Amino acid sequence: TEQVARAYGYKGSMRELPRPLAVEIYRKRYWDEPGIARVADVYEALAEELFDTGVNMGTSVPGTFLQRALNVLNRRATFYPDIGVDGRIGTMTISALRSYQQRRGPAGEDVLLKLCDAQQAMRYI
Secondary structure, eight states: OHHHHHHTTOOSOGGGOOHHHHHHHHIIIIIITTTHHHHHTTOHHHHHHHHHHHHHHOTTHHHHHHHHHHHHTTTTTTSSOOOOOSSOOOHHHHHHHHHHHHHHOTTHHHHHHHHHHHHHHHHHO
């Protein structure tokens, strides 16, 4: 959006926004800053879904979806400490995600994807 482009220093016409700058803005705003890049180190397809969610719903939404899903799958905090649902993908969220991955392996990514997709569908409804 124009608002986002301006926030990242672009002053020109939106019709003339250079593609490399748009890619840089997307990477910073929707991948790096919300912590999606850290999720990609664990589960790449999940990170791609969370990136898409952030672009469409706002940068804190994918973090809340992930945190809720991790807490639901945590067997009453027996796998890792439950994490706060604040939308920030920080050290505790990544630690919980890595613990989840150790227990569930590559197949665990599909479960997380489905839970995040379900939350996205509910939000759209």
